[in-house]
Amino acid sequence: MMEKNPKLLLPEIKDLHKIEVFEQNGGYQQARKAMKMEKSEIIDIVKKSNLRGRGGACFPTGLKWSFMPDGIDKPNYLAVNGDEAEPGSFKDRRIFEFNPHLLLEGILIAGKAMNLKAAYIYIRGEYYLWNKLMQAAVDEAYEFGYFGEKMKEKFGTDFQMDVYVHSGAGAYICGEETSLMNSLEGGRGYPRYKPPFPAQVGLWGMPTTVNNVETIATIPKIFEIGPEAYSSLGAQGHPGTLLYGVSGHVNKPGVYELETGITLRSLIYVVCGGIPGGKNIKAVIPGGSSMPVLSADEIDVAMDEESLKKIGTHIGTGGVMVMDEDTDLLKVTLRIAHFYHHESCGQCTPCREGCGWLEKTLKRIYNGDGTSKDLDLLVSVCNNIEGNTICALGDAAAWAVRGFVNKFRSDFEKRVKAKRIFQAPNIAHAKRATADTLIYES
Amino acid sequence: METTEFKFTEEELKEVEKYISKYPDKKAAVIPVLWMAQRKFRHIPKPMMEYIANLLDQSYSHIYGVVTFYTMFSQKPRGKYHLQVCTNVSCMLREGDKIYQMISNKLDIKNNEVTSDGVFSLEEAECMGACSGAPMMAINEDFHENLDITKIDQLIDSLK
Ligand SMILES: Cc1cc2nc3c(=O)[nH]c(=O)nc-3n(C[C@H](O)[C@H](O)[C@H](O)COP(=O)(O)O)c2cc1C
Ligand code: SF4
Ligand code: FES
Numbered sequence: 100m101m102e103k104n105p106k107l108l109l110p111e112i113k114d115l116h117k118i119e120v121f122e123q124n125g126g127y128q129q130a131r132k133a134m135k136m137e138k139s140e141i142i143d144i145v146k147k148s149n150l151r152g153r154g155g156a157c158f159p160t161g162l163k164w165s166f167m168p169d170g171i172d173k174p175n176y177l178a179v180n181g182d183e184a185e186p187g188s189f190k191d192r193r194i195f196e197f198n199p200h201l202l203l204e205g206i207l208i209a210g211k212a213m214n215l216k217a218a219y220i221y222i223r224g225e226y227y228l229w230n231k232l233m234q235a236a237v238d239e240a241y242e243f244g245y246f247g248e249k250m251k252e253k254f255g256t257d258f259q260m261d262v263y264v265h266s267g268a269g270a271y272i273c274g275e276e277t278s279l280m281n282s283l284e285g286g287r288g289y290p291r292y293k294p295p296f297p298a299q300v301g302l303w304g305m306p307t308t309v310n311n312v313e314t315i316a317t318i319p320k321i322f323e324i325g326p327e328a329y330s331s332l333g334a335q336g337h338p339g340t341l342l343y344g345v346s347g348h349v350n351k352p353g354v355y356e357l358e359t360g361i362t363l364r365s366l367i368y369v370v371c372g373g374i375p376g377g378k379n380i381k382a383v384i385p386g387g388s389s390m391p392v393l394s395a396d397e398i399d400v401a402m403d404e405e406s407l408k409k410i411g412t413h414i415g416t417g418g419v420m421v422m423d424e425d426t427d428l429l430k431v432t433l434r435i436a437h438f439y440h441h442e443s444c445g446q447c448t449p450c451r452e453g454c455g456w457l458e459k460t461l462k463r464i465y466n467g468d469g470t471s472k473d474l475d476l477l478v479s480v481c482n483n484i485e486g487n488t489i490c491a492l493g494d495a496a497a498w499a500v501r502g503f504v505n506k507f508r509s510d511f512e513k514r515v516k517a518k519r520i521f522q523a524p525n526i527a528h529a530k531r532a533t534a535d536t537l538i539y540e541s
Numbered sequence: 542m543e544t545t546e547f548k549f550t551e552e553e554l555k556e557v558e559k560y561i562s563k564y565p566d567k568k569a570a571v572i573p574v575l576w577m578a579q580r581k582f583r584h585i586p587k588p589m590m591e592y593i594a595n596l597l598d599q600s601y602s603h604i605y606g607v608v609t610f611y612t613m614f615s616q617k618p619r620g621k622y623h624l625q626v627c628t629n630v631s632c633m634l635r636e637g638d639k640i641y642q643m644i645s646n647k648l649d650i651k652n653n654e655v656t657s658d659g660v661f662s663l664e665e666a667e668c669m670g671a672c673s674g675a676p677m678m679a680i681n682e683d684f685h686e687n688l689d690i691t692k693i694d695q696l697i698d699s700l701k
Contacts, residue, residue: 174565186629187630187668189671225613225679226670228682266573267611268572268613269612270611282572284566285566285572286568286571286603287607344672344673345673346634346672347631347634347672352672352674353673354673388668420634426634434628435630442667
């Protein structure tokens with residue numbers, strides 16, 4: 100039996116970021132093992148572990164890898180997603196800082212499994228320091244012969260790949276996988292239509308897989324403890340350990356590596372020491388600002404994708420944002436709407452205009468000029484964004500705002516003028532340009 | 542007044558070559574090279590965009606499009622100290638928005654403006670991935686977490 104809550108990704112080992120220390124602690128042994136395996140063997144192990152992506156969508160990693168075409172004469176790429184711009188997420192940064200070689204080892208295993216020519220680690224521009232730390236680790240790994248030409252000698256195989264660190268320049272949308280590819284190619288970060296999917300047409304038109312940093316860093320650990328042991332950790336449908344990032348109104352905010360399935364209540368009260376001043380909880384966002392909010396009476400939920408899905412939200416990036424009883428939720432919702440409006444890339448009308456409407460309408464309510472009709476308008480705009488856009492940023496904005504308005508409707512009602520004017524929101528829609536005046540006039 | 546020449550030195554051009562070699566296509570070096578320009582000049586004006594377009598065989602309009610898309614590139618010079626104060630949710634819950642307002646009042650500049658002496662510029666930033674250290678701001682590249690609202694004055698004055 101494994102100990103409870105093993106520290107797989109962030110063990111407490113001093114100087115683990117140094118390659119010698121990493122090697123002394125068994126580092127790069129799993130990559131050695133993988134180099135002697137067949138591609139299908141590696142993918143089977145990942146599939147068996149039931150690992151699901153840590154970037155937000157929880158897609159099964161083994162399955163994703165199996166989409167990469169086999170036996171064609173084209174270079175294959177991996178983009179490691181370290182954009183980490185989802186508000187409330189700050190976990191991948193710990194891996195760059197404390198265990199970068201684990202990520203590199205994961206990249207080697209992925210490299211062998213998907214016959215990669217190269218992997219690009221895309222790190223958000225704001226993480227200047229972590230860009231440097233990661234680059235330093237890459238330089239060390241090359242020096243020690245784990246990448247590039249020296250690989251053949253090091254591992255005694257024919258396989259060879261490269262790894263590069265690439266810095267973003269400030270755009271949340273570049274975390275979306277197809278936007279990330281456009282950004283990596285040196286363009287504006289516009290998401291692409293799918294299909295074709297990245298596994299067919301990705302970076303520079305070649306087969307590409309996009310995985311989150313935490314996902315890839317988990318791979319060597321699955322090889323180390325075995326896929327069965329890994330899949331028995333935490334919640335069944337979504338196993339393993341997760342880097343929960345807790346922020347907001349808690350006594351001990353931070354990143355905690357724990358098994359999936361811990362209740363949100365114990366995460367907040369036991370792990371993070373409860374709410375400052377002994378206050379009550381008003382609301383909790385369970386997985387980054389895109390995920391629908393939970394109210395205080397829902398915090399007994401288990402923190403894994405399947406359990407959260409049952410109550411209408413998602414684990415997302417595991418970024419938990421806690422709000423105490425004195426929080427102005429209208430202000431929070433307005434700030435979130437502002438974020439999505441600011442970050443919308445502007446390609447699709449429902450997202451570009453809709454997010455603007457959400458912000459404007461919330462602003463009006465916040466300024467005391469809203470009517471209860473505005474609350475319906477908000478929900479209606481959300482419904483019109485969702486499912487009608489190229490990428491999921493539009494959905495995220497809709498989920499977030501609708502979650503707050505529906506769940507805390509009574510709070511919002513207190514902030515609007517009671518007068519209810521029956522005007523179908525789609526009239527406003529038809530006269531898009533004058534929607535603002537329309538609402539003001541009424 | 543001396544005029545700045547918007548180009549790279551021999552040394553820097555070697556670095557550009559290094560970036561180009563990382564990708565199968567020259568175009569992918571655009572963002573790394575723009576970063577070099579932004580760091581060197583604290584902004585990327587039109588002549589520099591034209592220079593980079595030339596250097597990487599891209600059209601000026603492509604470079605311009607990229608510069609305007611990403612918030613960390615700026616066409617106007619930024620202050621010697623560029624202050625990015627996070628006001629997103631986790632920071633807001635811990636008074637990040639108040640800190641932003643305080644700094645804005647103190648320096649008498651608004652979002653994306655520069656003080657007249659060119660020392661400070663201010664940006665109301667989105668989540669920078671440091672939420673457990675909220676409230677936080679970045680001064681140029683360095684993160685300052687767990688800001689103490691009563692010590693903001695001191696912090697800013699210590700930079701001057
Ligand atoms: C607007 C938007 C932003 C995203 N930001 C990130 C991000 O910062 N990091 C990340 O890993 N995934 C992000 N994703 C998810 C990626 O598109 C993709 O699903 C993920 O990187 C896949 O990795 P995984 O399978 O390992 O989870 C984002 C998605 C959307 C729609
Ligand atoms: S949904 Fe929004 S962010 Fe995504 S492609 Fe459309 S406009 Fe851009
Ligand atoms: S909300 Fe401020 S750093 Fe995340």
